[in-house]
Amino acid sequence: MKTAINTAVKTRTLPLAIADFKQITKAGLAFSVVFSSIAGYLLGADQIDLTVLLLLSVGGYFMVGASNAFNQVIEKDLDALMKRTRKRPVPSGRMSVPTALTIASVFTVLGVVTLYVVNPKTAMFGAISIFMYVCMYTPLKTRTPLAVFVGAFPGAIPFMLGWVAATNDFGIEPGTLFMIQFFWQFPHFWAIGWMLDDDYKRAGFKMLPTDKKDTATIIQIIMYTFWMILASVFPVTGLTGTLTLSVPAAVIVFILGLGMLLFAFKLYNNRSNRSARQLMLASVSYITLMQIVYVVDKFL
Structure with a gap:
């Protein structure tokens, strides 16, 4: 009887442990970052x-x-205040702080060592991304809307990290990839900030550029979307070294960017959470499809 009970408990516990591990490391976000890195590698190799x-x-x-595990340890008390995050492993009590810190520390060491095997520059940029995300972006979120600007730096590293991994060099090419994803961060995260504004305010996070859902916020979303489009098609000029983009590919990327811009203007007209969600989904589609177009264009 006891054996059957123990087996049943283990059967229930294992999937929960796996789910908690995926949450503490934000597996979905991690895979999207890996996708960007792979795209950058294919462009540079x-x-x-x-x-x-x-x-x-x-x-x-x-x-x-x-980065995500450290973040969730630091923000555990704030996460407990928000509907979106209060069921995460640490604030819910399913995972202890020491366990989460162990995961974060082990992952940091393994990450740096693994990327160092690729080449030292890749490991350096990876370490910089963790430092900026954990030690700068995370504590600034409750102090100033400029936190999103600071967070855009580590958020923009993956695309260019792949190029550095392929070439062991940092120049105009990975710099351009960095700028594309850097500008993309703002409309993407401000759309999320707009949707979750009430939840963020419960925890004291200042995620919108003006700290409120107003016209000035949307104008900045539109402005950064515009700069993102320009950065994305700029390689067609031939001024970005060995990173090139054909005219047909640039047209496709430009059209994709216009689609995202239209959703930004829709938010300007409607000022609704639904429009913000549509913009967020459009931004995810844009960054994925843009990277695919870049890679396909190189190998055609």
Whole structure:
């Protein structure tokens, strides 16, 4: 009888532990970051090395997982105040702080070591991303809307990290990839901030550029979307070194950007959470499809 009960408990516990692990490391976000890194690698590589690609993917997951685990430990009390986050492993009490810190620390070490095997510059940028996310962006979220600007730096690193992993070099090419994803961060996260404004305010987070859902916030969303589009098509000029974009590919990327811009203007007209959600989903589609177009254009 006891054996049957123990087996049943283990059967229920294992899926919960896996779910908690995925939450503490934000597996969905980690995979999207890895996708960006792979796209950057494919753009920079003369020849595809599957070993390097695997190390970049695993190391990237470790780094993102570490950042998110540290973040959830630091913000555990604030997460408990928000509907969106109060059921996370640490604020809900399902996972202890020491356990979460252990995961974060082990992932940091494994991430840096794994990326260092790729090359030292890749490890350096990976370490910088963790430091900026945990030590700068996270504490600033309750102090100033400029936190999103600071957070855009580590958020923009993955796309260019792949190029650095492929070339062991940082120049105009990875710099351009960085700028594309840097400008993209603002409309993406401000759309999320608009949707979750009430929840964020419960925890004291200042996520919108003017700290309120007003015209000035939407104008900044539109402005950064515009700069994102320009950065995304700029390689068609031939001024970005070996990072190039054909005219047909640039037209496709431009149309994708216009689609996202239209959703930004829709938010301007409607001022609704539904429009903000549509903009957020459009931004996710844009960054994914844009990276695919870049990679396909290189190999055609």
